[in-house]
Every structure is written in structure tokens, then in C-alpha cells.
Amino acid sequence: LSSTRRPSERRREDSRPRRPHHDLSRDEHKALTRQALLRAALRLLSKNSFDSISLREVTREAGLSPTAFYRHFDDMEELGLELVSEAFSTLRDMLRSARSDPSLVEDVINRSVEVLSDHLEAHEAHIRFIARERHGGVRRIRAAIAKELAEVTGELAGDFAVFPLINKWPDEDRFLLANLFVEFMTGVAGAMVDAEPAARAGIAERSQRQLRLIVVGVTGWKP
Amino acid sequence: LSSTRRPSERRREDSRPRRPHHDLSRDEHKALTRQALLRAALRLLSKNSFDSISLREVTREAGLSPTAFYRHFDDMEELGLELVSEAFSTLRDMLRSARSDPSLVEDVINRSVEVLSDHLEAHEAHIRFIARERHGGVRRIRAAIAKELAEVTGELAGDFAVFPLINKWPDEDRFLLANLFVEFMTGVAGAMVDAEPAARAGIAERSQRQLRLIVVGVTGWKP
DNA sequence: TGTACATCAGTGAACGCGCGTTCACTGATGTAC
DNA sequence: TGTACATCAGTGAACGCGCGTTCACTGATGTAC
Numbered sequence: 001l002s003s004t005r006r007p008s009e010r011r012r013e014d015s016r017p018r019r020p021h022h023d024l025s026r027d028e029h030k031a032l033t034r035q036a037l038l039r040a041a042l043r044l045l046s047k048n049s050f051d052s053i054s055l056r057e058v059t060r061e062a063g064l065s066p067t068a069f070y071r072h073f074d075d076m077e078e079l080g081l082e083l084v085s086e087a088f089s090t091l092r093d094m095l096r097s098a099r100s101d102p103s104l105v106e107d108v109i110n111r112s113v114e115v116l117s118d119h120l121e122a123h124e125a126h127i128r129f130i131a132r133e134r135h136g137g138v139r140r141i142r143a144a145i146a147k148e149l150a151e152v153t154g155e156l157a158g159d160f161a162v163f164p165l166i167n168k169w170p171d172e173d174r175f176l177l178a179n180l181f182v183e184f185m186t187g188v189a190g191a192m193v194d195a196e197p198a199a200r201a202g203i204a205e206r207s208q209r210q211l212r213l214i215v216v217g218v219t220g221w222k223p
Numbered sequence: 224l225s226s227t228r229r230p231s232e233r234r235r236e237d238s239r240p241r242r243p244h245h246d247l248s249r250d251e252h253k254a255l256t257r258q259a260l261l262r263a264a265l266r267l268l269s270k271n272s273f274d275s276i277s278l279r280e281v282t283r284e285a286g287l288s289p290t291a292f293y294r295h296f297d298d299m300e301e302l303g304l305e306l307v308s309e310a311f312s313t314l315r316d317m318l319r320s321a322r323s324d325p326s327l328v329e330d331v332i333n334r335s336v337e338v339l340s341d342h343l344e345a346h347e348a349h350i351r352f353i354a355r356e357r358h359g360g361v362r363r364i365r366a367a368i369a370k371e372l373a374e375v376t377g378e379l380a381g382d383f384a385v386f387p388l389i390n391k392w393p394d395e396d397r398f399l400l401a402n403l404f405v406e407f408m409t410g411v412a413g414a415m416v417d418a419e420p421a422a423r424a425g426i427a428e429r430s431q432r433q434l435r436l437i438v439v440g441v442t443g444w445k446p
Numbered sequence: 447t448g449t450a451c452a453t454c455a456g457t458g459a460a461c462g463c464g465c466g467t468t469c470a471c472t473g474a475t476g477t478a479c
Numbered sequence: 480t481g482t483a484c485a486t487c488a489g490t491g492a493a494c495g496c497g498c499g500t501t502c503a504c505t506g507a508t509g510t511a512c
Contacts, residue, residue: 026508030455049360051275054498066499068456075499131358135413137272142417180433183414187406190358194365210403217440249475253488277465289466291489298466 034072036062038086041079042125050080050129051137080133080141087126088148094119095152105162109211113204116185120192131190149186153178169223177218184214257295259285261309264302265348273303273352274360303356303364310349311371317342318375328385332434336427339408343415354413372409376401392446400441407437 024032040061044053055076059066073079094115098104104111120127133141134149157178160166166174188207192200247255263284267276278299282289296302317338321327327334343350356364357372380401383389389397411430415423 026453026455029508033455047360049272049274051272052360055500056498065457067458067501070500071455132360134358135354135417136359137270137275137355146417176429176432177436179429180436183410184406187410191406194358194369206399206402209399213400213403213440213444214437215440216443217436217438220439220443221436249486249488252475256488278467279465288490290468290491293467294488 030071033062033064033068037064037069037072037079038083042083042129045083045129045132046125049136050076050133050141077138077140080138081144083126083129084133084141084144084148087123087130088152090123090126091119092152095155099159108163109215110208112185112211113188113208116189117192117200117204120189124193127189128193131186131193134186149182153182156181165219169221173221173223180214184211253294256285256287256291260287260292260295260302261306265306265352268306268352268355269348272359273299273356273364300361300363303361304367306349306352307356307364307367307371310346310353311375313346313349314342315375318378322382331386332438333431335408335434336411336431339412340415340423340427343412347416350412351416354409354416357409372405376405379404388442392444396444396446403437407434 037058041053041058044057044061053076055069056066058076058079059069073082098115101111101115104115130145134145136142153175157171157174160169160174160178166177169177184207188203191203195203260281264276264281267280267284276299278292279289281299281302282292296305321338324334324338327338353368357368359365376398380394380397383392383397383401389400392400407430411426414426418426
């Protein structure tokens with residue numbers, strides 16, 4: 001009996017204290033709680049789609065009372081939109097650092113897929129969320145993801161200027177290629193996220209060969 | 224007052240009579256009701272994702288009492304799986320007739336996208352359902368869609384034998400190309416389904432140009 | 447530095463609602479004779 | 480063909496449950512003096 005949990009002990013899902021007893025300011029503490037809600041939602045979203053998880057589930061998973069939610073977000077949709085911009089913020093950080101990586105220019109085909117795999121391993125929940133909600137059941141979230149992807153595509157079209165071959169293509173063709181590349185990579189990410197971890201290396205290899213075929217198309221392309 | 228609806232008149236969503244008074248057999252009537260449930264679910268699924276619609280919503284939309292559902296399906300997941308096989312049944316009918324269409328061999332690039340557009344116009348709800356649930360929140364439905372897509376990919380790899388260029392490729396490379404093609408087309412379908420109808424022609428044109436780039440890659444590919 | 451007051455993140459009770467599922471039922475259709 | 484009985488698709492009431500949201504509250508943190 002002495003080892004049984006007392007029912008009054010609420011299960012806590014994170015280390016954020018309900019009542020601060022340490023050196024955090026009120027604002028810092030609030031920011032931590034907000035993060036706890038976002039993390040909790042992301043955890044639930046790896047199993048279910050966004051429009052099927054409830055506000056109460058999120059607060060329960062975060063170790064808060066349901067009403068605490070309203071101190072941080074108006075509703076679930078607002079939290080969802082924040083997850084979108086959070087996911088793309090880290091994704092674009094990754095793209096920025098990739099841009100200054102000389103190995104990527106030397107071996108776009110293999111390195112692109114490798115960079116994607118690495119990012120996926122580090123931010124799996126974010127990528128799964130994007131793959132799931134890209135065509136999901138919530139219009140505003142679909143729209144937010146589409147907007148971010150369009151921006152990434154635009155930037156990528158510019159990046160392609162470093163390749164002598166593509167350098168002289170008209171803007172329209174560069175955009176065409178950037179869009180194909182983004183769609184392809186999105187598909188690869190979606191496949192990897194749904195696959196067993198053991199199957200991911202195989203998907204990566206296949207994707208590299210497919211990307212090679214596309215690059216052959218690029219070298220033979222008449223703009 | 225005389226024009227107001229009496230509250231006892233339940234809104235009916237289809238023409239299937241609650242109590243048959245005509246020449247349908249019991250089995251025929253049951254099959255119609257089953258169809259009414261599938262149709263109703265598909266209608267709801269164009270707005271929301273599968274794991275957020277309820278059994279009661281479906282029966283309400285079909286004009287039935289909630290309990291009638293259990294005469295046709297054990298639970299919602301069984302209905303969802305039936306929608307998957309229904310969607311792929313019509314899709315594969317389409318692919319079968321496309322296979323015997325000489326215009327497709329003459330002009331794969333443009334005709335493939337046109338055939339997809341036509342199918343999408345005729346079966347939009349089915350295609351949207353597939354695009355939405357392919358990476359959606361219900362494991363068994365994702366698995367069912369993945370299985371169907373894998374079979375379609377396998378058949379397509381065989382179809383490619385009609386092209387002299389690909390004819391001599393090893394099986395592995397043909398599968399690689401079929402997979403790329405299916406992923407590409409799936410992406411196009413997803414984009415079209417999410418886009419305003421007015422924007423679809425533009426997506427079709429862009430996809431044709433991208434497909435042309437891929438075909439350039441095919442012509443230059445060393446197996 | 448100390449005190450008095452304002453702020454506000456998080457609480458817990460309460461609400462009305464839609465949910466999935468059970469149950470005994472009804473009455474038209476199907477079948478055995 | 481007519482009758483008596485079996486089948487079973489669809490019903491409506493009932494259940495316990497989790498939901499989103501409101502409200503007045505508590506008590507630690509922040510601030511004005």
C-alpha cells in the first residue's frame with residue numbers, strides 16, 4: 001500500500017512548476033507554460049490530426065487545468081497557427097545554414113536528402129504536423145502552411161542562381177523547378193514520417209536516385 | 224403560418240425512403256441505405272478530416288437515426304476503409320481504360336495531367352478524401368491508402384513497358400520511375416483539390432511542364 | 447529598504463451539449479407450408 | 480394462392496462521458512511610494 005500513488009498526485013508531464021518557487025520572473029514563467037502547451041499539443045498530434053484533439057486533452061497533457069489555456073491562446077486554432085510558424089521558423093533556419101554549406105553545391109542530390117533526414121530526426125513532430133495538416137481538415141492551417149511553402153519555394157528559386165546551368169534560366173522556369181523540388185521533398189518527408197524508422201534509410205536512397213533523374217532532366221532542359 | 228415547416232418533418236438528405244413503399248427488395252433497400260451513409264460521410268469529409276467527424280453526424284446527414292449505423296458498419300473505421308477501397312476502385316477503373324487509350328502513349332505528358340483533371344472533376348470527394356487521409360490521423364486508413372498506392376505503382380511500372388526507351392530498364396529503375404510518377408501525380412491532385420477551381424487550370428499547366436522536365440530526365444537516364 | 451496595493455497566471459466548480467453505444471421495440475419484407 | 484411465422488432494417492429512449500466556455504477565486508509576482 002505504501003508504494004501506491006496517492007490519487008491527489010496529479011500526473012505532471014513537464015518540469016514547469018504549477019506555482020513558481022524559484023528565480024523565474026512572471027513573464028519567464030508564462031513563456032514556459034506557453035511552451036508546455038505547444039509541446040503537449042505536438043505530442044498529441046503525432047497520434048491524431050489537429051481537428052480531432054481537444055483543448056482539454058492539451059491542457060491535461062501539459063499538466064494544467066483547462067481554463068489555464070485561455071491565458072495563452074484564444075482557441076485551439078490560434079495554437080495551431082503558432083505551431084505552423086514555429087515549424088517553419090526552424091525549417092528556414094536549417095535552410096539558411098544549408099545555403100552556406102559548400103558540400104551542398106558540390107553534391108546537391110545526396111546532400112539535400114541527407115539534410116532533410118537530419119532535420120527530420122531533430123524535429124520529427126514538427127515535420128509530421130506539417131505533412132499531416134498540409135491537406136488536413138482546418139482551412140486556416142492549410143492556408144498558413146501553403147503560404148510558408150510558397151515563400152520557401154520563392155527563396156529556393158533564388159538560391160538556384162548559384163548553379164551555372166540554371167543561372168540563365170528565366171525566372172518562370174526557375175520557379176517551376178523550385179516548386180517541383182519543394183513538392184518532391186515534401187513528399188519524401190511525408191513518406192519518411194509515416195514509415196517505420198528502419199525503412200527510412202531505404203526511402204532516402206530511393207529519393208536520391210529519383211532526385212538524380214530530375215537533375216538529369218535539368219541538365220537537358222531547354223528553357 | 225401555413226407555409227412554416229412542421230417540426231416533426233425531419234430534414235431528409237437523400238431520396239432513400241425511411242420505410243420502403245415501392246418495388247425494392249429488402250436487400251436492395253439495405254444497399255441503398257449503406258450507400259446513403261457512405262455518401263453522407265464523403266460530404267462531411269470535404270470539410271473535416273476523418274477522425275473529427277462523428278457517427279451521429281454521418282447518420283444525421285444521411286437522414287437516419289444514429290442506431291441505424293450499426294446495421295451497416297461495426298464502427299466508423301470500417302466505413303472509412305470502405306471509402307478507401309471505393310475510391311481506389313474507381314481510380315483503377317480509370318487507369319484501366321487509360322491503358323487502352325492510344326492518345327496517352329502519343330502524348331503522355333499532357334494527357335496524364337488531363338486524365339487526372341477529368342477524374343478529379345468526376346470524383347472530387349474521393350480524391351480529396353485520399354489526399355487528406357494519406358497522411359491523416361488514422362493509422363489503419365493511412366495503411367490502406369499506402370497499400371493501394373503501392374499496387375498502383377506496381378501496375379504502372381509494368382505499363383511503362385510500352386515505351387521503347389524504358390522497355391529495357393531493369394525492374395528496379397522502372398519501379399523507381401513509377402514511384403516518382405505516382406508521388407508527383409498525388410501531389411498534383413492534392414494541390415488541385417485544395418485550390419480554388421479557377422486556379423486548377425494553372426496548376427495543370429505547371430504540372431505538365433514539370434512532367435516534361437522529368438521526361439527529359441528519363442530520356443537521359445543511364446539505368 | 448519596507449509597505450501597501452495592483453496585476454494576472456492558474457484554479458475548480460458549474461453549465462449545457464453532442465458523443466458512442468445498449469436496449470427493447472415496430473412493422474414491412476421474406477419464407478415455409 | 481393464402482396464411483402463419485421468422486427475419487431484420489430502422490427507431491427512440493436512455494446511459495455515462497468528455498467537451499468548450501463562464502465565472503468568481505487565490506495567491507505569488509510586480510510596482511509605486
